[in-house]
Amino acid sequence: MRFLILAVIQVALVLLSLGQDLNEIAPWLLGINFTSAFFSINFTLFGYQLSRYKPILDRPSQRQWINIYLLMTMPFVPLICFLISPDVYAHLALWLLPIIVWASFDNAKLTISYLDPMRYAKKIFTEANIRKYNDKLYAAVSKEVEAHEKYIANRNRFQIPAHEWSFSPDTLGVTEGDLWDKAIVIAKQALSNNDYPVFMESIEVMVPLATASYSLESHSKNDYREIGGVASITHKRFRGLINWITQEDKEGAYIEALTNRLCALLRTPEVVSDPLGKMTENIMSDVTYLGSVMLTSKQCGAPMKVLNAIHSVLELAVHQIEEDSVNGKDRTLDRWNIAGYAHLIKSLGIDAIHSGDDHFVYRCMETLSYLGCNAAKIGSRQTVVASFQCLVQLGRKSRKEGRGCFWTRCIIPLHKHAEEFMGHILTWLIRDLADDGSFTLKACVEQAYSRIRGFKCEIQPKPNLNPAFWIHEIEQGDSPVKIAHIETLCGMHGYNGSVDYSDHEDETEYTLMDFD
Template structure:
């Protein structure tokens, strides 16, 4: 610019003055038009929320500078041509800068990177936690007056009403970009935005508010992450027409579950949230009769359970919370059952068979490792799938097999049974015998005894009890704590009521009985001890 000014001092620019005026106006008009057209033709114009100060400066410069030489013509006409020449490089710079800025602000990759940068997430969490803290204080003030009110147990749980903050909410930004990527069939941007969302989820679940009794605030942060992630997943399910993005989404969630920090904490809030979302996506794929079965979800859920059951049962831990995970890990068996139920209800007998097969493998390994609660969950799940298949009159998926699905369910239970009888005692008792007999009684609908026999299949170990020449129907009873009772007749194959397996063998006449609540006055007991 300096060289242009000094070089034009002694030059005669009068001859090119009309050309200079024309090129100045041309640059200004075309720059603004190209910027406008670039915005209109962009697939991601929805992320361009406002014009920045720098862009306003360029636009104003492009609109006013071409007129500046004309104004100078009325004041100092002898320098009219030179001023038109001096304005030219400024207009060129403004037009280039405006194009670069527009391209940058319409870049989906840059938008994702800026939205989930470490500083942006940290600032967002700090602001969000402050808002949640105020809600927690209001909720706690209500609970502190429990002497005045009758508050049910579920009312003690805190759920934030705030699901984001204004302006420029990160979750809103990520929802917009992932929806646009699906609408535009932009698979690379979809993957990048999904990775950014999972990064955001990790930060939310690992957040710890620096204050006393902050567990409710931390829980509120996790609640927001869980709800916003599910809303994004639901949006992808709704918008995806060809199924490729849904398949990619389920695969990425499965890969996320296989990360070391998630895989080895299977009962953490983060792991259970991602697992439940994966199962929900798989069920949607089954409901939509997708060409691609959610087999990866099934295998991942099974793998998480298998790996951790082995680790838990072979590890020695004095942490009581970690000991509870031996019980809670059974949730993955129920996840597989949920997939099988969805498959049966949507006519996919092949995938239902694969679910029962996975449960069988899980049950065998759990039996070998003495993971009792997981074996219980597996028995409950296979029985439910078998009874549902019988009620729906669904046969085997294979065209060369006439064995009904409920009989296949018994086959898989038999595999587990062969492991249960490994330590059979002389009187015929073995590990979890009561649970196995109750499971077989439920699936057959009549009371069954298990009497293992050498050199024969488990099918021939089952003895159906009879009375007066008739098979005894299997009916379970329960007495409630307030005098009411109920029963479940498993001889009625249309009865699909799910009920916990208590391990009551067929030779027992026990029933589940709940006593009335016993008042517990802790304060009076403490005063007596003192």
């Protein structure tokens, strides 16, 4: 439309000026042409210098260069024409005036447009550009894979380090047009400018970029290293940004905003459908790290959304795995892997203990209890064992730090609450009580109680009573002295290690075993 308006004005000026004597206003026309041109160029540069988001534009665009060339050359055209044909130079100066004015306004508009981070993000982070970027990244990683294979093939010539057999990419992006660079620049500038809408927009454009990288489809039969390399680069770039935000955000608002967005991402169908995929694993790691920062820095409130998001992923995954197992699908390895997510809750609880947030410690214990109860209902043994181990460790840590209950109406210490939550899980396990007093995971549960109390314990079920079981601490014969619970691990060449759980200063964590 603007080109049509320019054409109409141009034609009108040409028709109206034909046959007119413009020599009297020729100096004025030349002056306004030069003034408009050079002031436009200066204002364009000033607009760039004064912009809060100038790092996103590293050079003038091709269209801006065309306008600058026009503005620098067109005012001189009438002067050159004066040397050739003095009769028409004034008309030419008038005819060029609309073009110069149009180029001036267009340059100003382009500068504003290119330095608008919202428009910039929507223009750059399109689905096609993301696909092209991932293809470039895949090609770069593929070259490194080939070099790594050649390196491994030369093992007869030199000794290869023990941990260099597995592949890890060296590159963290592409040389030109790296989308992670562009997104991170916008996010950093937004935080520095305290511009919340732009910051959230930068996170929004990173979500499809990360999702596309994590879900990159295979290009060939054995390209698992290339696929894993692209996912690794994505995680490193995003974690680097997260680390920078946690250091620069002194108020905590942007940390909490980023955490909330990632927690929402954990509830999307792409994540829920593949709880053990790279994308879910990395996002769970990132939100746990952010939750830890929120607890230790005390810049934000307790990360309840992080706790709920992790719990949600765990619950849905455990139920899906057990349902698949009932339908005949072997997911034994997945049972072990998904149980590892329970330790993320434990790590948050330990950070809460260090920061003195007794309420959040209690909520972590409560979540582990809820998780263990549901796992016991559907027979997910590995998740039950992981819940017990995490509760034991949180209880031992709380006892060493002398943490009490957060509620002023309760004087029960936190490590006793950990036992209470372990008992909730146990009530579901003893429902399949055998005639000889055994039940599911009996030895494992007794070991867990022995660890948290520090003395050897045994579970004594009491059918038809409330409570339905007693925790009995074993004594040394007729002596009232209780037997300390000590676990020892022996190596094949005589070396060994041990943990004395009766020593409440010792926080050593040892994997809880499923003895059944």
